[in-house]
Amino acid sequence: MESLDILLFQFILILSGLLLILPKRMLHTYVLLLVAALIGISSYWAISVIMSGEEITRSFFNDFWYNVPKLTIDALSAYFILVINFTILTGIIYAKGYMKKYLKDKSKLSIGLHYFSYLWLHASLLQVTMMRDGLSFLLVWELMALSSFVLVIFEGEKKEVMKAGINYLVQMHVGFLFVLLGFMVVEQSTGIMSFDSLTTYFLSHNNFWLFLIFFIGFGIKAGFVPLHSWLPHAHPAAPSHISAVMSGVMIKMGIYGILRVLTHVQSNFLEISIFIIVISLVSGLIGVILAIYQHDLKKLLAYHSIENIGIIGIGIGVGMFGMVVNNPVMVMLGFSGGLLHVLNHSLFKSSLFYSAGSVYQATHTRDVNKLGGLIKSMPITSILFFTSAMAICGIPPFNGFISEFLIYNGVFGNLSHAGYGNSLASVTVIIGLALIGGLAVFCFTKVFGVAFLGTARSNYRNQIEEVKESMWLPGATILTFMLSIGFFPDVYVQSIMPILYNFPFLIIDNTYLPVLSETMASIGKANLIFAGIAIVLILLKKWQQKKVQVAIGPTWGCGNTGGNFKHQYTSTSYADNLRESVAPLISYHRDYKSFETEEIFPDKRVFKTHTEDKIEKKLLIIPINAFIKWLPKAGLAQTGKINHYLQYPIWFMILLGLLTLFNII
Amino acid sequence: MTALILIFICALFFPGTIGKTKAILSGRKGAGIFQPIKDIIRLLKKGSVYSETTSVIFQYTIPIYLATIVVAACIIPYENFMSVISFNGDFIFFAYLIGLGRFLMISSAMDTGSGFEGMGANREAYYALLIEPAFFILIGSLAMFTGYTSFSEIFINLHYTSYFSIMIAALAVYILAQITLVENSRLPVDDPKTHLELTMVHEVMVLDHSGFDLALIHIGTALKFSIFGGLIANCIIPTGMNDIVKIGMFIMVQFTFAMGIGLFESFRARNKMVRNSEFIINLSAIAVLLIFVVMILNHNI
Numbered sequence: 001m002e003s004l005d006i007l008l009f010q011f012i013l014i015l016s017g018l019l020l021i022l023p024k025r026m027l028h029t030y031v032l033l034l035v036a037a038l039i040g041i042s043s044y045w046a047i048s049v050i051m052s053g054e055e056i057t058r059s060f061f062n063d064f065w066y067n068v069p070k071l072t073i074d075a076l077s078a079y080f081i082l083v084i085n086f087t088i089l090t091g092i093i094y095a096k097g098y099m100k101k102y103l104k105d106k107s108k109l110s111i112g113l114h115y116f117s118y119l120w121l122h123a124s125l126l127q128v129t130m131m132r133d134g135l136s137f138l139l140v141w142e143l144m145a146l147s148s149f150v151l152v153i154f155e156g157e158k159k160e161v162m163k164a165g166i167n168y169l170v171q172m173h174v175g176f177l178f179v180l181l182g183f184m185v186v187e188q189s190t191g192i193m194s195f196d197s198l199t200t201y202f203l204s205h206n207n208f209w210l211f212l213i214f215f216i217g218f219g220i221k222a223g224f225v226p227l228h229s230w231l232p233h234a235h236p237a238a239p240s241h242i243s244a245v246m247s248g249v250m251i252k253m254g255i256y257g258i259l260r261v262l263t264h265v266q267s268n269f270l271e272i273s274i275f276i277i278v279i280s281l282v283s284g285l286i287g288v289i290l291a292i293y294q295h296d297l298k299k300l301l302a303y304h305s306i307e308n309i310g311i312i313g314i315g316i317g318v319g320m321f322g323m324v325v326n327n328p329v330m331v332m333l334g335f336s337g338g339l340l341h342v343l344n345h346s347l348f349k350s351s352l353f354y355s356a357g358s359v360y361q362a363t364h365t366r367d368v369n370k371l372g373g374l375i376k377s378m379p380i381t382s383i384l385f386f387t388s389a390m391a392i393c394g395i396p397p398f399n400g401f402i403s404e405f406l407i408y409n410g411v412f413g414n415l416s417h418a419g420y421g422n423s424l425a426s427v428t429v430i431i432g433l434a435l436i437g438g439l440a441v442f443c444f445t446k447v448f449g450v451a452f453l454g455t456a457r458s459n460y461r462n463q464i465e466e467v468k469e470s471m472w473l474p475g476a477t478i479l480t481f482m483l484s485i486g487f488f489p490d491v492y493v494q495s496i497m498p499i500l501y502n503f504p505f506l507i508i509d510n511t512y513l514p515v516l517s518e519t520m521a522s523i524g525k526a527n528l529i530f531a532g533i534a535i536v537l538i539l540l541k542k543w544q545q546k547k548v549q550v551a552i553g554p555t556w557g558c559g560n561t562g563g564n565f566k567h568q569y570t571s572t573s574y575a576d577n578l579r580e581s582v583a584p585l586i587s588y589h590r591d592y593k594s595f596e597t598e599e600i601f602p603d604k605r606v607f608k609t610h611t612e613d614k615i616e617k618k619l620l621i622i623p624i625n626a627f628i629k630w631l632p633k634a635g636l637a638q639t640g641k642i643n644h645y646l647q648y649p650i651w652f653m654i655l656l657g658l659l660t661l662f663n664i665i
Numbered sequence: 666m667t668a669l670i671l672i673f674i675c676a677l678f679f680p681g682t683i684g685k686t687k688a689i690l691s692g693r694k695g696a697g698i699f700q701p702i703k704d705i706i707r708l709l710k711k712g713s714v715y716s717e718t719t720s721v722i723f724q725y726t727i728p729i730y731l732a733t734i735v736v737a738a739c740i741i742p743y744e745n746f747m748s749v750i751s752f753n754g755d756f757i758f759f760a761y762l763i764g765l766g767r768f769l770m771i772s773s774a775m776d777t778g779s780g781f782e783g784m785g786a787n788r789e790a791y792y793a794l795l796i797e798p799a800f801f802i803l804i805g806s807l808a809m810f811t812g813y814t815s816f817s818e819i820f821i822n823l824h825y826t827s828y829f830s831i832m833i834a835a836l837a838v839y840i841l842a843q844i845t846l847v848e849n850s851r852l853p854v855d856d857p858k859t860h861l862e863l864t865m866v867h868e869v870m871v872l873d874h875s876g877f878d879l880a881l882i883h884i885g886t887a888l889k890f891s892i893f894g895g896l897i898a899n900c901i902i903p904t905g906m907n908d909i910v911k912i913g914m915f916i917m918v919q920f921t922f923a924m925g926i927g928l929f930e931s932f933r934a935r936n937k938m939v940r941n942s943e944f945i946i947n948l949s950a951i952a953v954l955l956i957f958v959v960m961i962l963n964h965n966i
Contacts, residue, residue, distance in 0.1 A: 548876065
């Protein structure tokens with residue numbers, strides 16, 4: 001007997017077909033209804049799992065499939081389901097305003113297909129977290145890649161969008177191949193292709209190599225450096241709500257996959273933890289450094305996703321390292337920090353993408369160097385961007401600080417009375433995290449200062465207006481959520497802890513839990529004190545300003561009263577300080593025509609700079625180009641002449657004859 | 666609470682002492698050590714001029730900036746005088762609060778749309794990202810040495826038992842003193858006494874702030890000095906003394922530190938801007954040295 005919830009779940013998926021037929025105006029409301037229903041059902045499962053602490057199992061479409069695939073929801077899945085649902089909900093609300101512009105130009109089918117894929121992306125994301133059987137997992141994993149591909153190429157008539165989309169699709173399938181390979185190794189050895197049989201495999205084999213295969217497969221989805229190169233292309237190409245969902249939750253499916261594999265790992269903790277820590281530190285640093293050099297608002301945010309995936313990875317790696325050094329507190333802090341950062345990143349990153357999308361719709365450009373002064377015409381969007389930027393830098397009183405604090409705290413706690421190698425690893429993590437934090441502040445002060453403050457750096461084509469409420473409401477909701485995590489972190493950290501019981505091998509110190517919640521409560525209290533003092537000072541300022549004379553004048557220009565907007569710092573000049581130190585990562589090009597010696601009346605000159613990701617270039621573009629050059633050589637035999645083609649069978653016969661003659665075959 | 670009050674008291678005379686020392690060393694009589702406070706009081710009563718380019722960010726960031734410094738001051742204990750806020754890992758919160766203040770300052774500087782202020786803001790962000798690791802490694806090595814992870818526990822348990830462990834105190838004080846100079850953009854990173862736009866980092870960021878806002882910024886700077894002075898005092902004053910003696914010693918240390926800065930600034934030229942990053946990264950290297958000293962003392966190597 002099937003239960004009602006799974007029937008409803010299946011029914012919604014079938015109903016999604018209607019999206020391709022309905023008239024344009026009804027599409028959004030309809031998809032909102034369906035998404036809301038999916039959210040309702042899956043959140044109900046997730047919450048009941050977290051409340052009761054027991055797994056839920058449902059059989060799925062059991063009348064259709066070869067072997068009844070099961071949806072299994074445990075605490076880890078439940079957590080990811082809740083993260084997915086929140087961002088998907090804000091995304092679809094945001095889409096109402098964002099898609100309005102396209103309703104006129106786009107055909108009914110293309111809009112219908114977009115919403116259809118959105119629903120299926122949601123469904124496949126949910127199912128990825130629930131499927132344990134290898135084949136079903138691969139199926140929904142593929143479904144996720146395909147539906148997001150359709151979403152990315154929404155503006156496929158633009159050449160660069162299509163190119164980014166294809167790039168994305170290809171890279172996803174490379175990742176798919178590795179996940180498949182991982183499952184095949186497991187099946188070869190245990191006979192069952194499933195996550196559950198991983199335990200059996202790991203008990204009798206070296207754990208590192210299979211973990212590595214899975215890590216590459218899932219790491220491409222997550223965007224760890226050097227597997228990151230799809231992210232900065234796909235995110236700017238996609239519509240903003242899609243970028244938000246992809247960056248906010250879809251890349252986290254890579255993290256989910258890695259965590260799911262880790263729940264079965266039995267030994268080789270040292271190699272695995274060091275591997276994760278190193279690759280995460282590299283991802284974090286390189287992600288943020290590359291972000292500093294981007295002038296496309298959405299590309300910059302895409303690189304920050306890589307950085308944050310790095311931070312999540314550091315958390316997981318630190319937790320695993322705690323296993324190695326037998327430090328349960330470090331295990332708890334590392335894993336809970338990583339997991340909380342999954343939620344945190346999905347919040348501030350989606351909010352940043354919504355703001356970036358609003359800016360794009362209002363100004364028709366994503367080039368930071370052309371923006372400026374937006375805070376006066378778009379105050380709500382700007383403030384939402386400002387607060388999310390602070391959150392992503394890990395600054396209190398926002399949520400990003402809480403997760404970074406957990407990781408830091410785990411590492412610092414480990415330092416006391418630790419051995420040589422152990423403390424060296426911890427110090428490396430601390431330096432890495434501190435640098436990532438500082439660089440993130442550098443990057444976000446740059447982008448906020450240049451794009452939203454000061455005056456416009458170019459003439460906007462039209463009057464800039466604040467976006468409609470459906471486009472800022474999601475950001476405002478997220479802001480409230482972020483502040484609630486910042487001010488009441490103990491509640492959230494306590495609800496994350498049950499997930500750790502999901503990892504059977506983890507050593508957990510239950511006596512530390514109350515200490516941790518006390519620490520978290522003190523952070524909340526400290527944040528409240530801070531907010532109190534800030535409010536008092538602001539009120540003091542207001543009171544003082546009423547009594548004195550307040551004048552308005554031009555910005556002080558040191559005698560230069562031209563008021564030229566070109567005097568302002570740009571994104572390029574802001575980032576220039578760092579250029580020499582990051583030269584190994586970024587190639588920097590200037591395009592200009594130099595002056596001739598006898599050029600008395602020079603003509604108009606153009607000066608352009610652009611930067612390039614050296615890792616992507618060396619690792620992908622150069623080998624691929626070499627490969628493409630080599631490919632025609634494989635076509636040597638394909639001459640197009642029929643007499644040549646007739647020769648080939650004859651040569652083949654002769655070869656066979658020779659081979660049999662010498663008893664080779 | 667005592668620690669907080671002590672920090673506030675020391676903030677009153679800290680900038681003035683630096684100024685007085687520099688004046689005497691350059692052969693002038695100089696203003697009294699409370700002159701900066703009198704300036705602040707005068708500024709608090711003054712009206713303000715706002716640039717027409719500025720927005721709501723400019724209006725609210727400075728009060729919030731001062732709030733970050735005040736809360737940061739609340740985290741600093743003085744040995745057994747507990748701080749107002751104390752928990753495991755409070756120094757992480759401390760460092761990130763300073764970071765929040767910096768984020769706000771930079772934003773308000775960028776809000777004016779001035780090239781000068783953009784330059785200052787950019788450098789502030791750059792130096793801050795370079796100095797952050799040094800602070801974390803320093804505190805990390807103290808955490809390693811004592812085995813605790815909050816300011817109060819670390820400083821209560823910071824005993825220099827062996828002759829060699831004095832080295833930790835020496836290195837820690839050196840690093841903290843240099844961090845203070847970088848945080849407040851003093852010599853050799855930046856010269857606050859030059860004409861406005863020649864001062865390349867901190868002062869140039871506040872060119873358009875006036876009246877109440879400027880007063881709050883000066884209060885923040887003074888507090889920042891005495892906060893780091895307080896950390897230094899915690900590092901060198903031995904524990905287990907009479908409370909009155911302790912309070913006296915705290916003020917003495919702060920006073921000496923202020924005079925030391927004055928002395929240092931009198932005989933030191935400003936670095937070339939391009940050399941600054943090197944100078945700041947060196948601090949992290951010295952901090953790593955400290956980690957190794959602690960490892961040797963803890964018999965980890």
